[in-house]
Amino acid sequence: IEVDPSKIAAVQNWSAPKNPSEVRSFVGLAGYYRRFIEGFSKIALPLSQLTRKSVKFEWTDRCKSSFQELKRRLTTAPVLTIPDPSRSFTIYSDASSQLIREFARMRIQVIDALSTASTGSVNSMQVQPTMRERIRQEMASDEFIRTIDAKVRAGGVEDFHQGTDGALEFRGRIVVPKVEALRKEILSEANTAPYLAHPGSIKMYHDLKWSFWWRGLKKDVADFVRRCLTCQQVKAEHKSPIGLLRPLPILRWKWEEVAMDFVTGLPRSSEHHDAIWVV
Structure with missing residues (x-):
């Protein structure tokens, strides 16, 4: 080419x-x-x-x-x-x-690329950092990473080293800091991307561990898949597929049946409550 x-x-x-x-x-x-x-x-x-x-x-x-x-x-x-x-x-x-x-x-025709450069104002253009760059930028907020990074700089720690861009790596995999939004985005991409289509916890973990590492990665993957309704509706090995939600039958008299449910994971209130109990 x-x-x-x-x-x-x-x-x-x-x-x-x-x-x-x-x-x-x-x-x-x-x-x-x-x-x-x-x-x-x-x-x-x-x-x-x-x-x-x-x-x-x-x-x-x-x-x-x-x-x-x-x-x-x-x-x-x-x-x-x-x-x-x-x-x-x-x-x-x-x-x-x-x-x-x-x-x-293979031999192909010449590709037309990089043909022009902007000659006008480019103030509105933004360069979005890659996922690796975002991870590297967030490393300073993780105490565990700061501790290991200091030891690596001082003389080295087994299995840990610095990449060419200064990011901390564990056996060749970038170490992801404990930033919930960042880890959730990585897990979501590995689970819902069109070319992956909810692979399940085992395959999802093996796909992620080639590029990313953090303590508890395998457990986080399992928890993420367990909370994914689509994953739970797909039949998995040794487990029956989860059924669709069905309404309760119409009652003949009040208080004939009592049902309750919990809504969790809400923003914590001034009284330190983060869940609702519905009866």
């Missing part, structure tokens, strides 16, 4: 950033295509560090090298596309004791 030189001139002529805002714009563009750039995090690290509030902006040789290398990768990297079954394929495999990857490569 080749890139048409006339289509990528906007990237090739991109001038060096002069402030953190311009660095974010470039890294945001490059990050959109990170799946096509091997070792993206390591290459972009000098630029990513310039976007931190605590770091003084200084355009060093490392930053210049990172900037030029990303431009080169963006304008020469192959672009993935839907395969054409009428063409021939060559399969390349990469195997190890931990994982097996494979991808198909």
Whole structure:
């Protein structure tokens, strides 16, 4: 796969950033295509560090090298596309004791990408951080992560290390801080994404543990699936499927039957109540 030189001139002529805002714009563009750039995090690290509030902006040789290398990768990297079954394929495999990857490569027409750059105001544009970046940003709020991270910096802790972007990892998996909204989003994506379709607690746990780690992950997955009505209505091994809710029969006389229910998980009131008992 080749890139048409006339289509990528906007990237090739991109001038060096002069402030953190311009660095974010470039890294945001490059990050959109990170799946096509091997070792993206390591290459972009000098630029990513310039976007931190605590770091003084200084355009060093490392930053210049990172900037030029990303431009080169963006304008020469192959672009993935839907395969054409009428063409021939060559399969390349990469195997190890931990994982097996494979991808198909074939000759296709030149892809039109990165053809233009905005010449007007881009104040309304926002660069959304990736899930990994969001996790890394929230790590400082977790006391356990701060403790382990300090030990890693001091000399290392077995099974824990820092990734190329500074995020704490456990055996190659990013450590997710104890932030309820963040963990819930990860669990929800692993359970309800269209390409996963409620896989069940066992498969969902095995899918997540390849990329994420936190203490109690397996239990949190089981609890999440147990609360999912769709998952409970699908027949699981050693368990009958849950039935649909059915109304009670119409009573012939008052107080012939008494029913009660609980509504839990509500915001705590001024009197420290977070549930309702309905009779």
